[in-house]
Amino acid sequence: MFELQLDMYHTVGLAAVVFWLGNFLIKKSALLRKYYIPAPLVGGLIFAIINTILTASGTMTISLDKTLQSILMTVFFTTVGFSASIPLIKRGGKLITLILFVSVVVLTIQNLIGTSIASLFGIDPRLGVGVGSIALMGGPGTAAAFGATMESPIYGVESATAVSLAAATFGLVAGSLLGGPTMRKRISQLEQKNQIAMDEVAATKEEGASTIEEEKFETNSTRFINAGMLLALALGTGVIVSELLASTGITFPGYMGALVMGAVIRNIVEATSRQYPDYELNTIGEVSLSLFLAMAMMGLELWVLADLAIPIVVILIAQVLFMFVFSYFILFNVLGKNYDAAVQTTGFIGYAMGSTSNAMANMQTITRKYGPSRAAYIAIPIGGTFSDFFNAIIITAFLNFFT
Template structure:
């Protein structure tokens, strides 16, 4: 068998090509657009499938140095830390805090369900975490980040299982979210608290969605400032991670220290009224996530999934059932049993099974039909895109420590 080993520079070039390829495919295939499947995920999976075919046929095996993949991963999660504004959380009040609390409850539910199913099938329960909050609450980024940690703890195939489960979650979150909200709205005859004068249902969604497709103008000094802040957080954060491990005895992901430092830096800048380059750091975060995901997916060894196919299918189907029941009977009631609560169930399923982009797409579909929900559009991105990652990382590290 021919063995092809690419160095870290070749690996980055491959990731960039796969990102472009994935973007071209998602533009052409409407189904991928409808379910908000990320372009780097599509491109990376195309390569990993090709590599699996070559390997299974005994033709060739392609691998690459993932050193820079880890760097991009840490940089991306550091940008997530910079989005956490504590004053904004406090101003959000009851809706954000309640949504965060029910999200935290969902993390151990997903992990213990996954671990239990894997044990029933005689598999390593650590793989259940890969089918739990690593892939579902966490999404593809967290799956790619924690997969190597599962394997280091002894779970063979942890990266492949986590990424595969995250891919399933992206589709399932889009399929379940809208129908769940629609059922609640029609069953209880729910309507928006106040209609927006002079606008059709769903008008103003672009603003509510926090400028998801919004363009901006900037200059190089702002980008330089943002990049230097990222480097500062990454450098100091590496030592913070060492201290956290020594203090708690738990093995946290490499990015956790940098995320915490980024939170401190961001809120210190806000308190001192120092200009914070939000759009620039967000743009860099999207760049780092795209290349990191493309490389992570390209490195998957899909042939390791053969023996895990049945327990994974059972586990993920049960995760869908639990997510529906939890949102329908718990999230809806805790959030107030009103129209906003119903819309938030669609968003909760979106980021609880896939990613924040799924959550926004789910809520957009619902609000276009039934009317706007500013509360949902504020609370869901705040929780799903910012705060929940911290709690998820702590729970995952604790679960790995317990089951390893």
């Protein structure tokens, strides 16, 4: 069988084409837009299917160089580290801290559910982590990153990327479907008690519409160069931190040191009252994530999902049931049992099962009808962003425990 081998330049170029293909299809599909399926996921899956058909038919196989995939993964998670701003948490007050605490509790339970059910089916419990907070609280980017980490010689978990990305795709859809219906009865009860103000609905429509628009910002070359240099500093010093972490005897992903240094450097910059290029670093992170995720999807071995289909489905059903029960009976009450709590809970379901985009869309659906909830629009995006930082640490702890 003919084998087409692509080097790292061919691979990253093809990843860009795959991204554009996914973006084009999303613009043409209301269904894909509704559930906020990322463009790299769509385009990459199409390539993976074509490659699978070619390989299975004996026609040819396409081999991808993963050198730049690993680098882009590290760059992305370094920008995640840069998001951990202590002053930002303080400005958000107790609510952001509470949302962050709840996120840590939920992602831990997601992993406990995944590993427990995986063990019952006699499969590697670390695959259960892949169908836990890696895919759900983490989303497609974390799924692709930790999937590759789990498949590395350090852990040796077969099929981890395919399983994690499949679960993450399910999570994106579930996060949208579960949000509104879960809080519908609670909101109806509040409405009957006249606890929802209706006089600002029109204003909220404008507010909600802007929250999930493509983010725009003004910049210049100096700010982008500064962002690049801060990123380079975090990557370089992160290697030293990774070596120190390795000396503890605990296995951490290769990017963990850079992620930690991203957080340290950001807070040093803010403490010295220097201008911090947050939008620029976020943009670099988005580019890195898009290319990295496209490459990860392109390299999927889809046939491995067949043997694991039943355990994965059972775990995902359990995750959905847990999220519904926790959100309806616990989280809503913890957050205050009022309208803001209902909106926040809906948003929390969005990012705890899928992504921040799902969270914002869930909240927008409610606020357009019932009125504004400014606290939710502040706490949920920030809490969701910070949860990625702690998620990486807790995932690592679970993987090491079962290794």
